[in-house]
Amino acid sequence: MNLNPEFQRQLQLEFSSARLVGVPLILGVIFTLTYILDDQTSHQTNITAQTALSLFLLMVSFWGARQAVDSVLDEQRSHTWDTQRLSALDPWTMVCGKLFGSTLVVWYGCVICLLVYSFMAQNTGNLFWVLSYAITSGLLVQNLSLLLSLCALRKGKINSNSVIIGLAILGALTIGSFIMPLSQASDSLQHTPATWYGVNTTVQFLTLIGVCLALFWCVVGNYRLMAQELRIRTLPWVWLAFAIFLIVYIGGFIAPNQFGEYFYSIAFGICLTLSYLIVFAEHHEPMRIKRLFTYIAQENWLRGAEELPLWCVTFILAGLLAVPLSFSHPADIEELHIYPVSILLLLLRDIGIFLFFSYGKNPQRAFSLTLLWLVLLYGVLPGIFTAADLKGMAALFFPLVADNMIISIVCMGVQIALIWYFLYQRWQESV
Amino acid sequence: MINVEQLIFEYPNLRALDEVSFHIPQGSITALVGPNGAGKTTLLRCMAALEQPVSGEIRIDGIDVLEHPRECHRIIGYLSDFFGLYDRLTVRQCLHYVARAQGIADEHCEDAIARVSNGLYINDRLDVLAGTLSRGLRQRVAIAQAIIHSPRVVLLDEPASGLDPEARHELAELFLELQKQGMTLLVSSHILAELEAYSTDMLVLREGRIIEQVAIKTATHTQDFKLTLATPVDNLVALLQSIDTLTVLKTEHNQSALLQIQGNSQQQHETLKNLLAHNLPICEFAKITNNLQDAYLETMRQRP
Known part of the structure; x- marks a missing residue:
């Protein structure tokens, strides 16, 4: 039978006969104990059902995330990654094989937990929702772990297991905080109304759709990162599509009577957030630039687009949104003036700082050093000058306090010129 | 078979490959030699489309490696210097996985496994866990993985490191067998004596530049000979130069000489007859084997 070879290999490694017997045996012992406890306590509580759900969350996040992460980072650690990269496997086969192969044993235990929960749950009104959330969220956590491990692999951080698993557990706690009350409560949440682009629905349904969409984009992200690892040439259109999707999706939650007022601001905010996220997530090597x-000098635009850092895509999109937003005069927030062009320039400055450290001798510390500088530039220095009643000086570092948009742009221009000059110098030293 | 043109690869602050250009004919076994840090591994990784150079062109069997890296992956086999195996799988499972991952249908995997395991003398270890194998056996399993899909080009980075002399000899035989099957091999190694057993060409890389590409085993019949006389002969140089079928490369103390003789064995016999006809007190007339180490060291000396 021509099984997915990566899936088959993961099964050979992870689905041992010891686990096949051990997992139901251990779970059986735990559930027997909780069943006895249930018998002895009042019928108001349901320890078995709650334990089954808690164990599901624990396994799907902690164990599942670990398996997903190891399926990628272990390859690099044991020097087998090149063999996989040179294989004829396509990215989809690799992603499915790694994800489902490495976590099948986890889902084996998880299905037992969900079956026990289904039989023992007192409130069966929300059963469909609880199971739907549990399964989709579990898949999301594991997909996200794989995505982060592929990012870590590209950045050469092959010992990032604990960080990623920590994030997965954080994700599981978030899911738990949503699912656990739902499993206990009556079905009141089903009736919480919500609208999306004027379509009336429920919060529950929208949340489930949101999780499914997040799962979809995670899978797309995994596919793209795996394709890049396998040296398949890619253009940055997926990142652009993701940004546009987020703008359209989140725009649906704006009240129809405020849509015109807030849409551009939210879209602008999304592009800024995505630019920050991707600049920190991407691997920045001077040779890529x-x-x-x-390629630009050779007028080889296709290859040039392949090498384009992804932050440029959302930065350009944010730039396009900043223009109409500048004319709509967004409302000020207390003493801060919302100047879209200045905010865009702040992003450019921050990216410059991060790249400056990324091209240094110790790029592993780029993130922490950038955070330190951002605290200084956003908080400490403007704070000191504001306290000393030197608003002009404060505006030099944080131009949103300037009363005039042109002044704020000039202040940012000075900062950017300085930082990008130093960045250029450092880049030249590196190549 | 392999054409590399103006290849430039840079690490931060270091140009690892500097306008590297060479051609490797089909069916050859080329030894890639050079000191540590010369750029051998980087060159092999670029050719395997695992690294992306700044500029240049690599063509393997007509495929533009930089434009179509995945197509290149299908026709090459690559053994990294820091290879790894799946230690918790048996050798058979490792080979089966790689065979399947290289697109061999499940029903043909056993044949492919049998073929490579016989060639690398690991057929008695197929059901042993890879993690329990010795260094030499691991090396053989890794080579088996690299060639299981019968690639047209095989790139090997230090394939003999860690192997005992017997295993090295078997490896040399395997490479010659692969060559007979029509494969083109590029082998990087520090052990020049080992490369000599099978290499047809030598590519010398230093500080990221190709400083020499020579054919070691050519079809031409030029051969170096050492001539030693029992007693010195005063006019030895003039006497030797009077013989048309030989070229004098060097003489020492009118008692020994390094000669180059054109032609086949018959012409060599005629030359020797000619020398004896001049009444030279010959006590030694021996063919000089042009070994790879000498060629390499000579290249290094000539191009400091």
Whole structure:
């Protein structure tokens, strides 16, 4: 039988006969104990059902995330990644094989937990929702773990297991905080109304759709990162599509009578957030920029687009949104003036700082050093000058306190010129 | 078979490959030699489309490696210097996985496994866990993985490191067998004596530049000979130069000489007859084997 070879290999590694017997045996012992406890306590509580759900969350996040992460990072640690990269496997086969192969044993235990929960739950009104959330959220946590491990692999951080698993557990706690009350409560949440682009629905349904969409984009992200690892040439259109999707999706939650007022601001905010996220997530190597410049000089636009850092895509999109937003005069927030162009320039400055440290001798520390500088530039320095009643000086570092948009742009221009000059110097030293 | 043109690869602050250009004919076994840090591994990784150079062109069997890396992956086999195996799988499972991952249908995997395991003398270890194998056996399993899909080009980075002399000899035989099957091999190694057993060409890399590409085993019949006389002969140089079928490369103290003789064995016999006809007190007339180490060291000396 021509099974997915990666899936088959993961099964050979992870689905041992010891686990096949051990998992139901341990769960059986735990559930027997909780069943006895249930018998002895009042019928108001349902320890078995709650334990089954808690164990599900624990397994799907902690164990599942670990398995997903190891399926990628273990390859690099044991020097087998090159063999996989040179294989004829396509990215989809690799992602499915790694994800489902490595976590099948986890889902084996998880299905037992969900079956026990289904039989023992007193409130069966929300059973469909609880099971739907549990399964989709579990898949999301594991997909997200795989995504983060692929990012870590690209950045050469092959010992990032604990960080990623920590994030997965955080995700599981978030899911738990939503599912656990739902499993106990009556079905009141089903009737919480919500609208999306004027379509009347429920919060529960929208949440489930949101989780499913997040899962979809995670799978797409995994596919793209795996494709890049397998040296399949990719253009940054998926990142653009993701940004546009988020703008359209989140825009649906704006009240229809406020849509025109807030849509551009939210879209602008999404592009800024995505730019920050991707600049921190991407691997920045000076040689990539050199290749980009080489391709531009050769007028090889296709190869140039392949080398384009993804933050440029959302930055350009944010720039396009900043123009109409500048004319709509967004409302000020207390003493802060919302100047879209200045905010865009703040993003450019921050990216410059991060890249400056990324091209340094110790790029592993780029993130922490950037955070330190951002605290200084956003908080400490403007705070000191504001306290000393030197608003002009405060505006130099944080231009949103300037009363005039042109002044704020000039202040940002000075900062950007300085930081990008130093960045250029450092880049030249590196290549 | 392999054409590399103006290849440039850079690490931050270091140009690892500097306008590297060479051609490797089909069916050859090329030894890639050079000191540590010369760029051998980087060159092999670029050719395997695992690293992306700044500029240049690599063509393997007509495929533009930089434009179509995945197509290149299908026709090459690559053994990294830091290879790894799936330690918790048996050798058979490792080979089966790689065979399947290389697109071999499940029903043909056993044949492929049998073929490579016989060639690498690991057929008695197929059901042993890879993690329990010795260094030499692991190396053989890794090579088996690299060639299981019968690639047209095989790139090997230090394939003999860690192997005992017997295993090295078997490896040399395997490479010659692969060559007979029509494969083109590029082998990087520090052990020049080992490369000599099977290499047809040598590519010398230093500080990211190709400084020499020579054919070691050519079809031409030029051969170096050492001539030693029992007693010195005063006009030895003039006497030797009077013989048309040989070229004098060097003489020492009118008692020994390094000669180059054109032609086949018959012409070599004629030359020796000619030398004896001049009444030279010959006590030694021996063919000089042009070994790889000498060629390499000579290249290094000539191009400091």
